[in-house]
């Protein structure tokens with residue numbers, strides 16, 4: 304994903320692969336920031352994060368939180384990726 308804030312319709316740059324610009328990040332509840340940061344810092348690259356269910360779900364929750372707050376609930380790429388990763392994990396467990 305490009306280094307741009309992932310909150311819906313926001314075009315501000317985010318810092319080095321971080322999820323959101325500082326303005327949107329500040330709107331998140333502490334627990335949500337914590338969940339994103341924990342999963343984010345556990346993996347060194349964005350490619351790894353984008354195939355990690357914990358990170359994807361934390362990011363999807365955060366994006367949805369902002370979207371709901373701003374009344375602009377639209378497509379959530381993180382939620383879709385999370386569903387795909389989950390389906391993949393289910394397959395490999397069988």
Ligand SMILES: [Zn+2]
Nearest residue numbers: 308313324327
């Ligand atoms: Zn933003």
